Amino acid sequence: MAENNYKIVIIGGGAAGITVAASLLRHNAGKQFDITVIDPASEHYYQPAFTLVGGGCFNFEKTKRSMKSLIPKGAKWLQEAATNINPEDNTVSLSNNTDIEYDYLVVCPGLALDWSATEGLAETIGKNGVCSNYSPDYVQYTWECLQKIKSGDTLFFCQPPLPFKCPGAPQKIAYLSADYLKQKKLLESCDLHFATSGPKMFGLDYFAISLAKVADRYGIEKNFHHHLIKVDGDSKTATFELMGGDNQGEIVEFTFDMLHATPVQRTPAFLHNTDLINEAGYVEVHQNSLQQLKYPNIFGLGDVTTTPNSKSAAAVRKQSPTVVQNIKNMIDGKAVEESYNGYGSCPLTTSRSTVMMAEFMYGGVITPTMPYIAKPRVESKLMWRAKKFGLPILYWDYMLKGYEKFFEPKLNYKD
Ligand SMILES: Cc1cc2nc3c(=O)[nH]c(=O)nc-3n(C[C@H](O)[C@H](O)[C@H](O)COP(=O)(O)OP(=O)(O)OC[C@H]3O[C@@H](n4cnc5c(N)ncnc54)[C@H](O)[C@@H]3O)c2cc1C
Incomplete structure (x- = not known):
């Protein structure tokens, strides 16, 4: 040395x-x-x-x-x-x-994103209504697909088993989409599904219970234990294997007009x-x-x-x-x-103007940074502004510049 x-x-x-x-x-x-x-x-x-x-x-x-x-x-x-x-x-x-x-x-x-781990996904991602926010190559296609939705269409938002980055991202886009369709007066005539391989909406019950209510409010069907194994872009068919639950191992198929995929990550x-x-x-x-x-x-x-x-x-x-x-x-x-x-955070966009700011550390302990401004499981307009305007500044101008002093999360939070 x-x-x-x-x-x-x-x-x-x-x-x-x-x-x-x-x-x-x-x-x-x-x-x-x-x-x-x-x-x-x-x-x-x-x-x-x-x-x-x-x-x-x-x-x-x-x-x-x-x-x-x-x-x-x-x-x-x-x-x-x-x-x-x-x-x-x-x-x-x-x-x-x-x-x-x-x-x-x-x-x-x-x-790395492994599109080919799901049969057919590599061939159809970026076309046929199959989109993903996970790649800079396809993220703009998500918005393109959403704007083409018409009355009677079916939308799927899919979540694979962990680990993958930002565990809330697969459902965040479901809520942003639902709120967009609501504004366009299309929500009631469309069929929205959140298909997750897991048994609940989020790893921590504290947030999972509130998120289930958000999904219900939009009429998003919660398809638990649904693991996406195949996408056929030409026939617009998604195949799921049921993981866990009463019908473990069963194979089910749905047709879709838009499918948001979260690729397997390695x-x-x-x-x-x-x-x-x-x-x-x-x-x-x-x-x-x-x-x-x-x-x-x-x-x-x-x-x-x-x-x-x-x-x-x-x-x-x-x-x-x-x-x-x-x-x-x-x-x-x-x-x-x-x-x-073990601190991590997941700003859950529950609408196009609100965020539920999930912050937690090892052991599932809830550690909000600013509970006096917004309680963690409350859908907050201020936290939406933090997500959209504040956090990008924090990232580019503070974190990536090597500044280390931040507001500290509360370690003994209770509500
Ligand atoms: C859709 C989406 C939503 C997200 N939302 C949030 C959020 O709301 N909040 C949040 O905190 N996080 C969020 N994340 C997660 C966050 O972006 C990642 O956790 C974070 O970027 C991880 O940082 P990293 O440096 O480990 O990896 P990355 O930022 O992905 O960087 C890895 C780097 O390594 C380079 N690399 C790869 N292979 C090699 C090699 N062989 N040799 C040298 N270099 C290599 C790559 O080119 C890349 O530049 C989100 C991510 C996605 C995709």
Whole structure:
């Protein structure tokens, strides 16, 4: 290890990679850190606004910035893909067939969308009324489909088994769509379904009960235990396998005019050659210190890790200070801190002007940041404004710039 000049390599320049790089630089008073971000992408997206784009409430162009403009001054960007991690040599292999050395490695390449895991989906996504907010390539098609809905049409909003990013996103678009159809006086004549492979609306009953009432208010049929296994775009038919419930294993088919798909999500393939992962392919880290379980000079954060929090940019915001502090602690010969408490957030858009701001940490403990402004399960107009206007500013101008001080969530909240 070079004395007083520590090579820190970050795999992924998404929400997590840019935040960690910027935050490390804010702690770089002694110019100790030589930081390289590896990412092949030219663009960086603010994915939390994709829900609003698909619902016709946000300009797609505003979700996108060039990677070059976001790499913090003082960090280097290698526009390559990581192809392997060699922890015994402290190197990362790159798509240009070179290796880069590190003293500390931060692994945060997010999740890849696996359209072909669902039969027929790869062939029909982006046409035949089959859309998805999960990809910048198809998110604008969601809004296109919605505007073409006519009286008597059937809409499906599908949710696969966890894990996938932003567990609320598959139903958020259902509510934005229902409210749009209500405004167009089409809601009563259309048939809306929320088809989830799970047994309830949300992992935490505290929110699940309130969300079931929201769905009922719009007349959205709740198809629990319905796991989408096939989409035939030409005949506009969706096939589901019943997972759990009384009719476990049964196959059911529905026709649709619009189907919003949430693709199966997996960790990037290059990780599967490494011994950093669990059986499902996720990078194994301590859930509070975010330190890799086998290699102490490797940390992981964001969507790619085994931590049992809600996979969200909000979680990244709280994970990054832990990773940065722990790299500093290791350099200073101190013990790592176990300071990440599992915080995550899911602003549930329950209409085109309200949000139920779900915030929680490990163990399902409800941790609202501003309960005096809006109680967590209340549908709040103010929280809609926070989602649409405030959170994008917080992301681009605060989090991605490496600022770490935020309003703290209330840990002992009761209502
Ligand atoms: C529809 C939708 C709605 C969402 N809503 C919300 C919300 O309301 N609130 C919220 O907090 N979160 C939300 N999220 C989730 C949030 O966007 C993610 O949790 C967050 O972006 C995760 O950050 P990350 O850095 O782990 O991954 P990402 O931000 O996805 O970044 C991963 C980066 O790694 C790069 N990469 C991939 N492979 C390699 C490789 N081999 N080598 C190098 N680099 C690589 C990619 O190019 C990418 O730039 C939503 C996501 C979606 C899709």
